[in-house]
Amino acid sequence: MASAHLLCNNNLFNASCNSFSKNNSFSCRSNGSVSFNQRLQFPRAPLVKASQKQVEIVYDPEEKFNQWADEVDKNAPLSRLTLFSPCKINVFLRITSKRQDGYHDLASLFQVISLGDVIKFSLSPSKSKDRLSTNVSGVPLDDRNLIIKALNLYRKKTGTDNFFWIHLDKKVPTGAGLGGGSSNAATALWAANQFSGCLATENELQEWSSEIGSDIPFFFSQGAAYCTGRGEIVEDIPSPLSLNIPMVLIKPPQACSTAEVYKCFKLDRTSQVDPLTLLEKISKHGITQDVCINDLEPPAFEVLPSLKRLKQRIIAAGRGQYDAVFMSGSGSTIVGVGSPDPPQFLYDEDEYRDVFLSEAKFLTRERNEWYKEPPSSTACISPSDLTQSNE
DSSP states (O other), rough: OEEEEETTEEEEEEOOOOGOOOTOOEEEOOOEEEEEEEOOOOOOOOOOOOOOTSSOOOOOOHHHHHHOOOOHHHOOOEEEEEEEEEEEEEEEEEEEETTTTTOEEEEEEEEEEEEEEEEEEEEEESSSOEEEEESSOOOSSSSTHHHHHHHHHHHHHOOOOOOEEEEEEESOSSSSSSSSSHHHHHHHHHHHHHHTTTTTOOOHHHHHOOOOTTTTEEEESEEEEEETTTTTEEEEEEOOSSSTTTTTEEEEEEEEOOHHHHHHHGGGGGGSOOHHHHHHHHHHOOOOOTTTOOTHHHHHHHHOOOHHHHHHHHHHTTOOOOOOEETTTTOOOOOSSSSOOOOOOHHHHHGGGOOOEEEEEEEOTTEEEEOOOOTTTTBBBOHHHHHHHTT
């Protein structure tokens, strides 16, 4: 069945099985699709339109909706799918050289973590465009969004004509160095492939994805990978770290522009440690401060001096509770590995009221399955949220 959606207060309402009265007889299959035994009866209502900044979704009169639902249910073995879209951290990030094409070669240990978004996909009766909505402002809803780029890429590569209604429940902050957008794109490619009966292999999805983003191929690993090139050369490895290691993510409201960080980057200021040596040390001895090297920290701290001060204060206030404190990607998230607890000063000082905080752990997936949202995922909060909840 094509899910019925209504945009209310910038949120997409998904009319699921439990949303209808018992008078409407239908059944939910295990694959997530819905089979109608009689036509749904909806009260006739005027056309509902969102603002121009959001997607326009029409709540159609009952006859039109029933025609769409019947058509989708008849022709599609799968009509809707909800997937977890986790982000990543760079346990270390070495920049090894500058390329002739203007990009830089890197060598990095990427690890998927348990913080992530949730994306709902529904087959659209339209054969001309996708419709994207989200729960936060500032996220592009057109083909600038990597989700839409990924769906366009899949149709180009496979010749399929499936279009979708997509709702992105965003929890990963943007401009954080956590690869949230890249993960969304990989998740969209995976979803499109499921709706099309898996026309492409995982290796093909991984290869295609590099055309729209350097970090996207990583998410087709099993959760841990040694990445080189621009990041698109992915060597899948068994996770060298325990999945039970706790960590805390601390991101100030200020974002780091990757382009600005690379403008300030100087190759002669980087570490000279062989990245394979770092990988070997982590595999043998786990995470320590000396192996969590990020060559983009100095230029990021130049772009955002307050970020350097934040990292220094976390290390000082932690008093050894963290095995390592480092920046992920091009920033601006600071990761404290070894404890899920943020330092107290983040709660005490007004300067940090709007800092994003989240617990996380490392995450992997099984081959031929997508990442599963951990049942104990902790809600993302800011110190100001806690203050308000205690008032």
